[in-house]
Amino acid sequence: MSAAPRPEGIPGSSLTGPFPVGVYAARLRQRLREFTRVQVFGEVFGFKAGRARVWFELRDGAGALPCSMWRGDWDALGIADLADGAQIVAAGGCDYYPGSRTSSPSFSFTVTGLRLAGEGDLLAQIERLRRTLHAEGLTEPQKRLPRPVLPRTIGVVTGEGGKARDDVLAGLRRRGWGGRVVWAFAPVQDRHAAPAITRAVQDLAACEPVEVIVVARGGGSLADLFAFCDETLCRTVAMLRVPVISSVGHHSDHTLIDDVAAVACSTPTHAAEAAVPVDCASARADLRGHAARLERQSRRAIVERARTLARLSRAPAHHVERHRTRLHQQLRELRAASARAVAEGERAGRRRAAALERNAQLGRDHARRLDTLAMALAAHDPQRTLERGYALVEGPGGAPVTSAAAAATWPELKLRMRDGTVRVRPDRDVG
Amino acid sequence: MSETATAPTYESACARIEAIIARLDSGEAGLRETLALCQEGRTLVEFCAGELDAVGQGLEELKLGELVARLEAGQAA
Numbered sequence: 001m002s003a004a005p006r007p008e009g010i011p012g013s014s015l016t017g018p019f020p021v022g023v024y025a026a027r028l029r030q031r032l033r034e035f036t037r038v039q040v041f042g043e044v045f046g047f048k049a050g051r052a053r054v055w056f057e058l059r060d061g062a063g064a065l066p067c068s069m070w071r072g073d074w075d076a077l078g079i080a081d082l083a084d085g086a087q088i089v090a091a092g093g094c095d096y097y098p099g100s101r102t103s104s105p106s107f108s109f110t111v112t113g114l115r116l117a118g119e120g121d122l123l124a125q126i127e128r129l130r131r132t133l134h135a136e137g138l139t140e141p142q143k144r145l146p147r148p149v150l151p152r153t154i155g156v157v158t159g160e161g162g163k164a165r166d167d168v169l170a171g172l173r174r175r176g177w178g179g180r181v182v183w184a185f186a187p188v189q190d191r192h193a194a195p196a197i198t199r200a201v202q203d204l205a206a207c208e209p210v211e212v213i214v215v216a217r218g219g220g221s222l223a224d225l226f227a228f229c230d231e232t233l234c235r236t237v238a239m240l241r242v243p244v245i246s247s248v249g250h251h252s253d254h255t256l257i258d259d260v261a262a263v264a265c266s267t268p269t270h271a272a273e274a275a276v277p278v279d280c281a282s283a284r285a286d287l288r289g290h291a292a293r294l295e296r297q298s299r300r301a302i303v304e305r306a307r308t309l310a311r312l313s314r315a316p317a318h319h320v321e322r323h324r325t326r327l328h329q330q331l332r333e334l335r336a337a338s339a340r341a342v343a344e345g346e347r348a349g350r351r352r353a354a355a356l357e358r359n360a361q362l363g364r365d366h367a368r369r370l371d372t373l374a375m376a377l378a379a380h381d382p383q384r385t386l387e388r389g390y391a392l393v394e395g396p397g398g399a400p401v402t403s404a405a406a407a408a409t410w411p412e413l414k415l416r417m418r419d420g421t422v423r424v425r426p427d428r429d430v431g
Numbered sequence: 432m433s434e435t436a437t438a439p440t441y442e443s444a445c446a447r448i449e450a451i452i453a454r455l456d457s458g459e460a461g462l463r464e465t466l467a468l469c470q471e472g473r474t475l476v477e478f479c480a481g482e483l484d485a486v487g488q489g490l491e492e493l494k495l496g497e498l499v500a501r502l503e504a505g506q507a508a
Contacts (some may be wrong), residue, residue, distance in 0.1 A: 150441040152485050155495070172490060179486035183494040200495070207498055277484075280439070285484055290448050291476045297455040298469035305462055 025098030155204030171272025194230030
């Protein structure tokens with residue numbers, strides 16, 4: 001690659017050059033490396049470990065220095081990643097990466113030695129203030145404030161161009177909420193931030209329609225979020241009569257405004273959802289359900305009672321009707337039973353009459369036979385023979401004597417004749 | 432926060448509606464109480480519906496200065 005032709009300088013300028021920037025950058029690196037190597041101390045922020053180097057900033061109240069260290073030197077120290085606020089002593093010197101057409105230049109204090117010197121002043125200051133706020137009870141008033149579940153107007157303090165603004169709107173829309181958002185934009189990370197944020201929450205709280213205030217900011221280093229640890233801001237928020245929902249930094253960040261606010265959320269979206277705890281769409285559906293149930297209960301209360309009354313009013317008539325039906329039934333059964341008894345009696349009478357008839361016939365038959373027998377017997381009656389003039393010889397006992405020999409044996413015989421009996425003595429000689 | 436201690440809020444109205452429905456579902460309320468509870472419930476449902484309607488008209492964005500100007504002009508509800 002050939003060097004670009006040198007252009008003309010700025011007419012009238014007293015400065016030398018123009019020089020190719022790469023030449024100047026290389027010269028700058030050389031001069032910076034000539035700076036005396038020293039030890040510096042301060043608080044670490046934004047520690048990042050790459051494959052070749054580690055980077056962090058060293059800060060104090062008056063200034064800051066970007067630092068880097070070869071990864072091998074860092075690993076040789078055998079200490080864990082540095083947390084924001086960690087106080088260290090770093091040994092090294094200035095260096096400059098001159099960059100190129102395709103890479104950006106950068107300045108850093110190249111650290112060759114490092115020692116941990118304890119917790120940083122910044123963190124210690126925050127912790128002291130945190131303890132003071134807790135001791136004064138300033139973390140409680142906001143949490144005791146009633147928070148509307150369906151505010152009509154929400155105040156939001158955030159950076160005008162920050163992503164937090166879009167996140168808050170997204171959270172509100174996710175709730176189906178379509179009320180009024182009042183923006184109070186304020187710087188959120190420079191030295192003007194804390195007073196501006198304090199003024200913004202005060203102004204919002206002074207507006208009567210504002211029912212809840214969201215203070216939102218995206219992530220950043222503790223130094224970036226330091227404005228939200230400002231004592232005046234925290235005391236102001238603690239004493240507001242409007243609930244404040246804070247969402248500052250990421251999950252791991254914990255600023256003091258989180259302590260004093262009514263609710264502390266991890267993201268601006270969550271803060272918006274906390275500001276409107278109700279899902280408006282499902283709340284509308286629930287309300288329709290409640291209305292329908294009330295109507296059902298109201299209708300049921302009247303209709304069911306009317307049915308009960310009607311049933312009760314019909315009860316006596318039903319009772320009488322039931323008894324009447326029962327009596328009719330019993331009457332029918334009685335009649336049927338009587339008819340059955342009469343029929344049965346008739347049948348039994350007929351059976352008995354038939355039996356009597358049969359017995360009478362039998363008697364008549366016997367009588368006829370008796371007559372026949374009597375006539376037959378009469379035909380053989382000895383009396384009839386006597387009537388014709390014959391006599392019957394009987395012994396003394398009345399036994400018939402039917403031979404002369406037998407007659408000879410009896411001393412006396414009786415002759416029974418038609419009109420009487422004559423005693424006779426047989427004459428033996430005659431025999 | 433313009434509501435007084437006696438003014439209903441959306442959450443208190445919802446809680447009361449649920450209590451009313453629980454009472455009605457229990458079947459222990461007499462006719463007169465049932466009708467009174469239904470009437471109270473209807474009123475509360477209408478109130479809640481109004482509250483939901485108030486935040487259902489579409490999200491409106493204002494800057495603080497605009498709200499202050501409206502308040503001063505007596506337009507802000």
